[in-house]
Amino acid sequence: MTSAPRLLIVDDDPEITSALARGLALHGYAVETLNRAESALIELRDPGYSAAIIDVMIGPDSGIDLVRAARAAGARMPILMLSALSEVEDRAAGLEAGADDYIVKPFSFDELTARLKVQESRAAATRPAPARLSADRTLSTDTRSVALTDREYALLDLLARHPGTPLSRGEIFDALWASDGSGSENVVDVYVGYLRKKLSPASDFGFEIKTLRNRGFCLDGLPPRPPHQGLTT
Known part of the structure; x- marks a missing residue:
């Protein structure tokens, strides 16, 4: 079964956020919304999102600065910026910061979804296939494979189930070592x-x-x- 593509909306205007979320949900997206740049920067590093829509102004914060910081932190999903600012210089600033498209308000919802799908298609065409974890404890790509021990496999599998989300030493230790009576969280750093x-x-x-x-x-x-997870289409 194909899961709904996840979409992140970052805007501090609740009316706009609500309208976008409702409309995009009708187009098959699983929409998550944020109204603060600080929390959005963390979410933008999550590779599970198919795209993000970010307003140029997020309260006192700059959406352009957020996009620049997200790209510097490794965010790779398509990003569309929304703004009431329509000057060429404004558009250029957003694109130079790392946005893939810049849409001026007011806009047609059909135009927004069309441009969103264009960017998603472009990203999908250039996105490499993910590495594969097999049940025999092998991590492989089309060009390379490496054998893992049981502990290495369990650690990598745990991290892979929380992409972009930091897990503390204590959380990892409790999940993988605590039941064995191991006495130090330093074992996490070792593995x-x-x-x-x-x-x-x-x-x-x-x-x-x-x-x-x-x-x-x-x-x-x-x-x-992971070995039990099929490709989505």
Whole structure:
């Protein structure tokens, strides 16, 4: 069964956000909304979104700065910007920050959805296939494969189930080691190190394990597909 594509809307105007969410849900999207740039920056790193729609002004914050920061942090999904500012300089600023399209208010909803689907199609055409985790504890792509131990596999599988979301050492330890009576969370760092060494260079697999200060570890990039998960179409 094909799941609905996830779409992120970032705008501090509740009327616009509500209208967009309702309309896009009718077009088959699973819509999530945020009204703060700080929380949106975290969500924009989640590779599970098919696209994002961001207003140029988000309360006191700049949507253009948000897009620039998101791209610098590795966000890869298509981003469409909305704005009442229609000057060429305004459009150029949004596109130069990393937006894929810039739509001026007021706009036709049909135009918005058409342009959104164009950007999604372009992204899908250039998106690499995700690496695959097999039941025999192998991580593979079309060009490379590596064998993992049971612990390495379990750690990578856990991180892959929370793409873009940091998991603390304590959370990982409790999920994978606590029941065995292991006494130190340092074992998490040890196995993260093992995985990084086996997966180097990370570009071969399309993702890397990042350490986020005071927050834990997360996968950045296209997460591997677990053995029970089929491709969506």
